[in-house]
Amino acid sequence: MRYVLFCFVMCCTCFVFSQNKQLIYGVEEIPQSLLLNPGGKVPLDQKFHFGIPLFSQLHINAGSSGVTAFDIFGESEININTKIRNSIFAMKNTDFFTVTQQLELINFGWRTTSDFYFSGGIYQELDMITYFPRDLAILAWEGNRDYLNYEFDLGDLNTSGDLLTVFHFGANKQVSDRLTLGARAKIYSSMFNYQSTNNSGSFVTRLGDGSNNIYEHVLQDVDVSVQTSGYGSLRNSDEVSGSSDVIGKFLGRAFLGGNLGVGMDVGATYEINRNWSASASVLDFGAIFHTKDVENYNATGDYTLNGIELFFPPLSEGEATFPYYTNLEDEITEQVPIDTLYNAYTAWRPLKMNAGITYHFGKLLGGNECDCLNRGGDDRQSLGLQLYSIFRPKRPQYAATLFYYRRLTDFLSAKITYTADAFSMDNIGLGVVGDFGKFNVYLAADNLLRYGNLAKANSLSLQLGFNIKFEN
């Protein structure tokens, strides 16, 4: 059990990620910025690009809004169990742990003669979120003895996760001098999904009224469910006998063999004037329809446990008494049955929204005035504000970013960000993108202030990729 707890704590404290890519948003030198805003600006001289397969984008992002690895495993005189207990009580049931990982398999794009920039590709994504189940953690850690009359909220169980492949294709066009629009269609191929997000009910131990036993252990208004797809068949030993079978199954599902869904991204960039521009995008407006390999579990009902009442029936020699314990078990499973269901369900993708406003300035290397609408300048700079939100099961998460971007040379750009979000208020990030001939490379990481000791970070994000770009 403690190993399970250890893994949970480690996952919660070390590998928690969100999906905000504030360092890439709006950086037009990076082709993958179109995945964050399909209506983003594409350099006019960019004719064609393709990502180095499997290396065009690796994104890892993890975050914990309530606790860090250092809070638990930091060297100190305080016993680790005391630290865990303190963390359990310090955290709220709205604190969360998230993990997001994306690996781009293919990415490509080209400009047509009619100045559309089409782009498409395939990427794999893992996205998980677990809200801290505070009441259940207290019950597991402390037991119920010191919590008479306290209603442990079963609704604290709130978690979901997706492992999927996304096939996408989008179009981008500067429709006027000022406005660029874009849209992207997506097909989702789910490998594995689970969600348990709309739970309710409570467990309470209270003093009895004297008519039965000392306590009443009450499960009230219980409605707890877990929906899964891609899980049931993994337990079927006829179909899966080893890790190679599991990998084979996942690969089959990854390439349109899994549960499918559709979605779309839309975005726009508007040049307000010579210096100001605004942009916005909505990503992953879509859903996956889980119809295959679905297995759902649902427990509902009310039950009050008073212990076992003995009746002392008069028995003849060899006659058995009542099967009290079996009757008790039957009564519980009757009152709070756990049903296994195989009905299809729909899982909405976590909708993401980006918005930004940017002030462009700077001058050409030769010292001439900057033509800020001409993105070919060598010393373009900009300052701006970006907002990000992602819809999660309990409530949306928000982030606000201030950034400074500078085109350092005609082949190197950098962006530095300050982000405030649910994880921390002092997240400094840095991204660098270089165009070395046709070879495009970018590297971006945030929470740099924590790089001296990652254990103290509430969240970390890393993006890395390599592309080939052809210009006119």
Add this chain to the structure above:
Amino acid sequence: MYKYALLFLLLSLAVSSCIKDTDFDQADEIELSPVVELDFLFFTLEIDDFQENPGFEGSLTVVDTTEIRFLDGSFAQENLLSAEYFFKVSNSFPIGVDANFNFLTEENEPFYEIDFLIAPGTNNNATLTEFIQTITAEEIEQLTQTNKVVVTFTLKTLDENLSGVLNLQSKTTYFLRF
């Protein structure tokens, strides 16, 4: 030149990032030690419930048995550190009652026993008896070999017209560690 410095800085950060001042070996010390209280048995007895039974000459007795299946399960055997049984008995019989809880294995072998006397009622009023049996860490191995309990209550009389009511309520406190 500064652009190379910037790139160098970023790569340095990525390479030099570390986790320090932490000791993940502390994970070996993680222990959950919840204290769980759970209702145990309850019942009400009147004189009609008692009868003469072989082996209890000169007394009226009631006997019943119930399984407590989780006691000899692997979870209890591995994680139960100690336990405490609490009995609260209200008795208006004018004589004392002997309470006996005999915990048996699957093969009906007795491994643990709780025995206590219940005070007699006075002037038709019920007397309250409370009894706590602590099962220490040394004794817990015996309890977790069992999966049923035989409950025997004995009135030291053969008077079947004795009036009174005996009500028992009980709970168990499980001290777990895992």
